[in-house]
Amino acid sequence: MSGSVTVLAAIPSPPQGVWQIGPVPLRAYALCIIAGIVVAIWWGNRRYAARGGSPGTVTDVAVFAVPFGIIGGRIYHVATDYWRYFGPGKNPWDALKIWDGGLGIWGAIAFGALGAWIGCRRAGVSLPPFADAVAPGIAVAQAIGRLGNYFNQEVYGRPTSLPWGLEIYRRIDPVTGREDNLGGVAVDGNPVAVVQPTFLYEMLWIALVVALLVWADRRWRLGHGRVFALYVAGYTLGRFWIELLRDDPATEVFGLRINTIVSAVVFAGAVAYFVAARGKGAREISGAAVVSREDAAPRA
Incomplete structure (x- = not known):
């Protein structure tokens, strides 16, 4: 980016992130x-205990x-944006820097679910x-x-003239003087671009999804994984249109950003599970132990 952009009103970015x-x-x-992890564990413990589970179980499972x-999450990000880390002039070791590029939500959910399954089995x-x-x-x-x-200053959308546009600044390393968007400091208050604040859109959308989850769970006493399915469906619905606003480099499949396609596929799967799980009966007790086939078999 070069030059500067003048707008009447906008959201300023922080001058630095490190x-x-x-x-x-x-x-x-x-x-x-x-x-985020602390809040998720704290609230998860409260909700799990309120549903009949043992206090502290969520903390135990979170260890896994x-x-x-x-x-x-990191594996998903590196796999879908492999060109950032592999090829001529790239340093493969950068793939380990989770603060650079971040985490891919679907890898985090998939592997996190595997870890949760292991933790639940142990508990x-x-x-x-x-x-x-x-x-x-x-x-x-x-x-x-x-x-x-x-x-x-990442995961933002296309340039915009909207009054809630996000200002992007040029950052430099104060020691070397080189441009460093990730670890540098803004050189002045003049933005080099004003873009769609997709991070803010996603935060607001998630707030609506959370309100929906809490309301629906209280209204219908959802069980058998249906609250989680509703969360996945709600999030992917918003992520689909938010991805369409983004303009940063990304891997594309059939002319669409890969996260757009993944969101559509996962949304369909979540809705299908939510509907199918209706027939599983009333909400189960959270603290009920996993019973093996041997334990469940009648004894002579």
Whole structure:
């Protein structure tokens, strides 16, 4: 980007997203991810206990789900944007820098679900009611994580003249003087571009989804993974149109951004599960133990 853009009103970006505390870089993106995880676990514990589960179970399962989710999110991002890290002039080791490029939500959900399944098996509880309890908290964690993109000046949309456009600044490394959008500091208050604040759109959409989840769960006492399915369907519906506003480089399939296609496919799967699970009966008890076939068999 070059030059400057003058607008009557806009949302300013933070001048920087990283602060040095001695030799340690304090990254806003990492802080947002950590804050989101804390909120998700806290709210998940409360909801799980209210549904009949044992207090602290969500924390125990999170020991497995969180690291699996972080690893899966990074794998998805690197796999779908491989050209950022592999090829001529690229450094493959950059693929390990989760603060650069971030995490892909679908990899985080898929691997996080695997970690949660392992944690639930070890805790002796069923996964579907657990997923229903933590779904709203996971959504809130996503919204908090989007603030990290705001600090990093990433995941934004096309140029716009709307009064709520997001100002993007040129950042430089104060030591070397080189341009560094991720770890640098804004050189002045003149924006080089004003773009659609898609991070903000996603945060607001997630707030609506969370309200829907809480209302629907109270209204119909959803169970058997249906709250989680509703979360996935609601989020993907918003993510589909938000992706259409983005203009940053991304892998495309059939002329569409890969996350647009994934959102459509996952939305269809979530809706199908939500409808199919209607026949599974009343909401199950969250604290019910997983019973093996051997234990369930009648004894002579």
